[in-house]
Amino acid sequence: MRKVLLVASVCSIFCGLNSAMAAGVSFEHARVMMHERADMLKMSEADVEHKRNLVNESRSLSGPKISLNAQQVEGRKDIHMAFDNPLSGIGASLSHIPGMAGLGGALGSNKFKIDMKEDISGPRASVDLIWPLYTGGAISAKQGASEAALRQAQAGRDKTRDELDAMLVQKYFAVQLARSVEKLRSDLLKQEERDLNRAKKFEKAGMIAKIERMSAQVNRDAAEREYIGSQTDRKVAEAELADLLREETIGTLDTPMFITKDLKTLGYWQDLALSSNPTLKALEAQQEQARFGVKAAKGSFHPQVYLFGHYNMIKHYLTLPEPDWVAGIGVSFTLWDNRDRSSRVGSAQALANKAQAAHSQARNEISKVVEVAWLKSTQALEQFELTTSTINLARENVKLRERSFKEGLSTVDDVNDARNKLIEAEVARRVAAYRFVVAYSLLHAASGRMLDFMDCFKRPNVTVIENE
Numbered sequence: 428m429r430k431v432l433l434v435a436s437v438c439s440i441f442c443g444l445n446s447a448m449a450a451g452v453s454f455e456h457a458r459v460m461m462h463e464r465a466d467m468l469k470m471s472e473a474d475v476e477h478k479r480n481l482v483n484e485s486r487s488l489s490g491p492k493i494s495l496n497a498q499q500v501e502g503r504k505d506i507h508m509a510f511d512n513p514l515s516g517i518g519a520s521l522s523h524i525p526g527m528a529g530l531g532g533a534l535g536s537n538k539f540k541i542d543m544k545e546d547i548s549g550p551r552a553s554v555d556l557i558w559p560l561y562t563g564g565a566i567s568a569k570q571g572a573s574e575a576a577l578r579q580a581q582a583g584r585d586k587t588r589d590e591l592d593a594m595l596v597q598k599y600f601a602v603q604l605a606r607s608v609e610k611l612r613s614d615l616l617k618q619e620e621r622d623l624n625r626a627k628k629f630e631k632a633g634m635i636a637k638i639e640r641m642s643a644q645v646n647r648d649a650a651e652r653e654y655i656g657s658q659t660d661r662k663v664a665e666a667e668l669a670d671l672l673r674e675e676t677i678g679t680l681d682t683p684m685f686i687t688k689d690l691k692t693l694g695y696w697q698d699l700a701l702s703s704n705p706t707l708k709a710l711e712a713q714q715e716q717a718r719f720g721v722k723a724a725k726g727s728f729h730p731q732v733y734l735f736g737h738y739n740m741i742k743h744y745l746t747l748p749e750p751d752w753v754a755g756i757g758v759s760f761t762l763w764d765n766r767d768r769s770s771r772v773g774s775a776q777a778l779a780n781k782a783q784a785a786h787s788q789a790r791n792e793i794s795k796v797v798e799v800a801w802l803k804s805t806q807a808l809e810q811f812e813l814t815t816s817t818i819n820l821a822r823e824n825v826k827l828r829e830r831s832f833k834e835g836l837s838t839v840d841d842v843n844d845a846r847n848k849l850i851e852a853e854v855a856r857r858v859a860a861y862r863f864v865v866a867y868s869l870l871h872a873a874s875g876r877m878l879d880f881m882d883c884f885k886r887p888n889v890t891v892i893e894n895e
Contacts, residue, residue: 549744563729703875
């Protein structure tokens with residue numbers, strides 16, 4: 428019964444996702460799907476969880492360590508002792524007394540010997556305690572380094588997530604662009620087919636020459652070639668998006684391409700990136716780890732102070748020297764180490780210098796990335812705005828050429844040229860919008876503000892580009 432319910436629940440989940448894809452998927456929904464299925468993000472999340480457990484592990488390093496030990500001992504202790512007899516003088520005096528000669532002989536020997544064998548076999552059980560009090564900063568350095576490693580892993584996860592989001596922007600809106608262009612090519616093909624049929628009728632009626640009808644045929648075939656090419660582009664874009672979302676097919680996409688003039692200044696984005704970029708956060712955490720590494724290396728020159736305790740739980744088999752319990756405080760200081768401690772400090776300092784140089788280099792590179800993304804966003808916005816006049820002119824030109832063709836004042840090629848110019852302007856408008864969305868997403872990703880990019884679709888100053 429449980430298996431049936433589990434299969435039913437799994438089927439309902441996947442059927443729900445598939446029905447959602449068929450009904451239409453917004454960019455926000457596609458982003459959730461990608462985050463749930465992306466292996467790269469799962470790897471990053473696992474790394475964060477690993478580092479978080481290491482932090483929890485290191486928090487108890489300054490506490491006591493209590494261990495229970497049990498042993499079965501087999502052995503024997505031979506005792507051979509010989510020492511001077513303090514009663515030898517008395518024995519010598521008694522030996523001269525009648526009747527006491529035997530006792531005097533016994534006490535008169537100069538040596539006293541003890542020969543015995545003790546069996547020390549038996550079980551041993553003890554509770555031992557070690558509690559570090561001072562380690563020269565080694566424990567605090569370990570704890571600080573583990574916390575910095577966790578922040579580095581979290582920054583790496585954020586970087587992976589931003590990169591995936593930027594990739595989704597490219598794939599998602601590439602499908603929107605390809606479908607839009609395909610629709611334009613499809614409409615043009617229909618128009619060219621109507622013109623070809625009209626040209627055939629005009630040729631039969633003797634209104635146009637054969638060359639005009641042939642030109643109409645060539646224009647129609649050229650339109651079909653472009654349409655087939657747009658179909659291929661659309662299929663490729665859909666396949667790439669489906670692979671990213673782990674879907675078999677791509678249905679309707681609800682979020683259209685957009686344009687916004689609210690770009691803000693380059694300085695604003697660069698300041699934002701220098702404070703929020705996940706790569707910089709990861710390198711800052713790496714720098715902190717290196718500093719803690721230097722602190723730990725220097726701690727090897729300090730003494731170690733600790734409390735200790737030992738309690739024997741089974742006393743029956745203890746030998747005379749073995750205590751029932753013992754406790755105290757100890758100090759350990761390394762006089763000579765088989766590892767060069769000075770070189771260890773130098774090595775840790777070199778890593779710290781390397782991390783600092785990497786951070787400085789990353790700051791320069793990220794500032795350049797932000798500048799490039801901002802310039803591309805600005806360029807795409809300007810190109811989009813400049814296509815408006817071209818489209819308006821091309822539409823009027825098409826109307827004029829089509830009217831003139833019906834009246835016999837224009838040729839088929841004139842109409843075809845006018846339509847091609849309109850198509851080029853419409854495609855350029857959509858390409859500019861696509862380039863803007865991609866560059867704008869990269870600008871947010873480089874600044875560590877991909878969540879703000881999600882709000883762009885809800886802003887009132889956004890111009891939506893529908894698939895006309």
